Amino acid sequence: MALILADVGGTNVRFACARGGVIDGTLTRRFPNDDYASFDAVLDAYLAHAQVKTVEALTIAVAGPGDGARARLTNRDWHFDTAALAAAHSAKRVDLFNDLSALGYALDSLNADGLRTILAPDVPAPHQMQRLVVGIGTGFNVSPVLTHEGGVTCLLAEAGLGSLPSRLRRPLEAYLGRSADWVRCVEDVISGPGLSRLHAEATGAPAITARDVIERASAGDAQAQASRDVFARMLGEWIQDLRLLYMPTGGIFLAGSVVRALLESPAYDIFTSAVTEQPTVKSELPPVAISVITQDEAALLGCLAYAKARA
Numbered sequence: 422m423a424l425i426l427a428d429v430g431g432t433n434v435r436f437a438c439a440r441g442g443v444i445d446g447t448l449t450r451r452f453p454n455d456d457y458a459s460f461d462a463v464l465d466a467y468l469a470h471a472q473v474k475t476v477e478a479l480t481i482a483v484a485g486p487g488d489g490a491r492a493r494l495t496n497r498d499w500h501f502d503t504a505a506l507a508a509a510h511s512a513k514r515v516d517l518f519n520d521l522s523a524l525g526y527a528l529d530s531l532n533a534d535g536l537r538t539i540l541a542p543d544v545p546a547p548h549q550m551q552r553l554v555v556g557i558g559t560g561f562n563v564s565p566v567l568t569h570e571g572g573v574t575c576l577l578a579e580a581g582l583g584s585l586p587s588r589l590r591r592p593l594e595a596y597l598g599r600s601a602d603w604v605r606c607v608e609d610v611i612s613g614p615g616l617s618r619l620h621a622e623a624t625g626a627p628a629i630t631a632r633d634v635i636e637r638a639s640a641g642d643a644q645a646q647a648s649r650d651v652f653a654r655m656l657g658e659w660i661q662d663l664r665l666l667y668m669p670t671g672g673i674f675l676a677g678s679v680v681r682a683l684l685e686s687p688a689y690d691i692f693t694s695a696v697t698e699q700p701t702v703k704s705e706l707p708p709v710a711i712s713v714i715t716q717d718e719a720a721l722l723g724c725l726a727y728a729k730a731r732a
Contacts, residue, residue, distance in 0.1 A: 423473045424728055427481040428520060428720035429460060431496040431559030436467040437721040444725060449718060460499050461509065468510075478514040479506055480728040482523035482720050484560060486579060492517045495560050495582075516731055518575075520720055521564035524554045524676050525575035526730075527714075527723030528566060535716035536674070539684065540693065542708040553669035554714075557656070558677035561608035561615075565667050572730055580663070581608030588658045596651045597622055610652075611659055613679040620648040635682045653688035656680070657695020664700050664709060672710040681713055 426444070428435040431454070438448040448471045457463040460481075468476070485495040492501040503515040552566040554575075561581030567574045585593075585604050593601050593610060596619075603618065604610055610619065613631035621628040624644050629637075637645035660673065675684075684692060699705055716722075 423471075423476060424478045424480065424725075425464075425468070425473065425476055426721045426724040426728070427460075427464070427467075427479070428523060428718075428724065429481060429483045429494065429499070429501075430454075430520060431484050431494060434460070434463050434467075435718065435721055436464075436471075437718065437724075438471050438473060439725055439728075442725070442729065444718075444721065449721065454497060454499075460501060461506075464510075476510040476512045478516070478728065479510065479512050480516045480518075480724045480731075481506075482518055482520040482724050482727075484520045484556075484558075484562075487517050487519065489517060514731070516728060518727060519562070519564065519577060521554050521556045521562045521676075522575035522577070523720040523723035523727065524556065524674070524714060525552070525564045525566035525723065526573055526726040527719045528552065528554070528674060529573065530722040530726060531714065531716060531719060535714065535719060537684075537713045537715050538710070539675075539689075539713060540696065540708065540711040542710055550671035551667065551669050552671040552674065553663060553667050554674045554676060555660070555663065555680075556676045557612060557680040559613055561612045563663060563667070565669070566671075568671075573726075580666075581612070582606050585610060586659070586662055588662065589655045592651060592655055592658070593619070596647070607659070611656055613677075616648065616652045616679065619652060620645065623648055631679050632682055635686055635688075638688075639686055649683070649686065649688050650691050653683055653691040654695055656683070657692045660696050660711075661698065661700035664706065669709060670707070672712060674712050674714055676714040676719070681715065684713060 424439040426437040434452045437444045452463045483492040485493050490503050507515045554564045563578050563580045565576040616631040617628045620634045634645050638649040
């Protein structure tokens with residue numbers, strides 16, 4: 422009997438298998454979404470790889486909106502239905518929840534190797550205070566994390582689909598020298614594809630990936646450096662808005678390959694300069710701790726914690 426854990430992102434699916442409440446590290450595997458027509462197809466491939474014949478339960482974190490019974494990927498036409506999945510695999514229980522919530526449930530399971538501190542206030546915040554997970558990858562979203570006597574609760578949000586605030590639109594259009602009519606919402610800019618499109622719009626050249634933009638910037642490409650630095654400044658400014666919206670006095674936890682690569686580059690100083698300013702002229706907020714989640718399997722740990730809480 423096995424508990425199957427799945428972290429379904431816009432680009433890849435990570436799977437793990439847990440027995441007796443412990444993940445079997447030898448059976449953790451990543452699959453590219455482009456190789457499969459549906460989640461059902463990639464799940465079948467994983468079960469064959471792991472030689473799992475009996476599925477006790479499925480816990481699936483999805484990068485997209487859902488209501489607990491159904492979900493869909495924001496950036497891919499994949500749909501999830503708990504009743505259909507349970508019937509197809511004779512599973513006693515199928516849980517669907519948001520991938521950013523999975524990272525929220527993982528926070529208390531991460532050790533020092535799974536987190537990199539970016540900013541640390543002189544006085545650490547009490548553990549019970551609100552925390553915020555911020556995901557910057559194929560898309561953008563957040564998950565507020567509340568700790569209480571009953572455990573942890575991760576609230577739902579779709580922050581990446583909201584309209585672009587003026588504090589981001591101003592530097593964006595100043596850099597481009599024109600209106601950014603292609604921007605419909607926050608994640609059109611603050612995401613991997615957002616950095617890719619930003620650089621393409623600024624240069625008039627064919628789009629390259631966000632990672633390529635950052636790598637070219639590190640290699641001395643002046644235009645790539647300009648795009649990277651504007652992106653870092655906008656990300657820092659957006660974090661300031663998120664501080665006001667969610668009051669994460671217990672800390673902000675950044676996740677995703679884009680932000681990890683960005684903060685390993687010289688743009689680190691631009692980002693930290695932006696997030697150490699006061700977010701509003703009307704009030705003064707104390708400094709907030711900011712960390713980067715560096716463990717690739719963090720969401721799977723969150724899936725396990727969520728499954729245990731549900732059980």
